[in-house]
Amino acid sequence: MSVIQTIIDANKAGQQAGIFAVCSAQPLVLQAALLQSKANGTPLLIEATANQVNQFGGYTGMKPQDFIDFVTQMAIELGLEPSQLLFGGDHLGPVVWCQQAAEEAMQLAEDLIAEYVKAGFTKIHLDTSMACVGDVLPLADELIAARAARLCAVAEAHRAPEQALCYVIGTEVPAPGGVSEMEAELEVTPVSAIEHTLNCHRDAFTAAGLGEEVWQKVIAVVVQPGVEFDNSQVHLFEPEATHAQSEFIRGYPRLVFEAHSTDYQLSMGYQALVQQHFAILKVGPQLTFALREALFALSHIENVLCQPEQCSDLRQSCFELMRDNPKYWQGFYADNEALKWQLGFSFSDRVRYYWPSLQNKVEQLLSNLAQSIPLPLISQYLPNQYTAVLAGELKPTARELVLHKITEVLADYANACQLPVMQSPLKG
Structure with a gap:
């Protein structure tokens, strides 16, 4: 059983168990995270986004294999066991190529997924929620799910025999990178919308020929738990607002929520998020x-x-x-x-x-x-x-x-x- 699945199982059993993802390629940030993992003897999940790292280099100039090699070498130099490292890809989809026609963007997204998986990334966020040139707005949930399934099939085709992939579906509110101004009334994702997302993706996986064994690799769905920040404000987590979400996800034994843009929350907020089955927390800008x-x-x-x-x-x-x-x-x-x-x-x-x-x-x-x-x-x-x-x-x-x-x-x-x-x- 993978480390992430072990953590999820513990979380669903009612334990204070979760994992946070360091979403940064900044060397000093990575060094701090690696040293903390070494000091505590704990796993470290490091994620790269499609904008940061892709088959053309992204804004870091690194391709997926370059990024893993860079972090792994840093870990070795600091005395951290590479086996403690977990690598995830965030917002993997056509986000970088939205200014192109949908089919062209999706073909590039397929290449992106293939490069991430071949490099050794094991946690894959399938994010096809962004519209491309020629798409009818708003994108139908069924189309988003079909595109996600298409990318999942590519990942499965390129994984090594012993490579244990896991998938995250759904998208986040706010958009990647944060927002310039918070919504006046920040709403959590309704349970009906979460259920619809899950059903659409499951149907799309089946239609794409992805069997039950692949669907079981979906470990998390991204929803809005009511956390956000803009240039000068932070919307703090309110546990009572996610009670319905928490009750809903308890009905899915191997599934948890992934919370994005959790930066700048109070420490008690992170503890409450994990207790409410937001077992995967993303942090980047605050670092x-x-x-x-x-x-x-x-x-x-x-x-x-x-x-x-x-x-x-x-x-x-x-x-x-x-x-x-x-x-x-x-x-x-x-x-x-x-x-x-x-x-x-x-x-x-x-x-x-x-x-x-x-x-x-x-x-x-x-x-x-x-x-x-x-x-x-x-x-x-x-x-x-x-x-x-x-x-x-x-x-x-x-x-x-x-x-x-x-x-x-x-x-x-x-x-x-x-x-x-x-x-x-x-x-x-």
């Missing part, structure tokens, strides 16, 4: 938000400790780059007055798309602060990390402070999910 907080804080410290000509000027370089190349934020930040703070500090964290171009600046900053940083400066700019340093739990150096800041976010998810121990935890 790079924490990274940005730490790096910007360190850049202030750098300005105090280093001569001007030695400084990385990370913050200034970041803002200049974003203004010169607005591609990744212009659809999210429309208010010119708010732009002066949204560029660097929005919960949507569009900064994350610019870190690859700023890598030299980041390394310069970390190098400038590689020696022990005076405690009062850590207290001023990174108070939680100051407490950890004072307690002897953390070294007062830049890289360690950044990783600790990211791990604070991961810790809330790990606490809620209570992941099973696969290796002896690292003794610290």
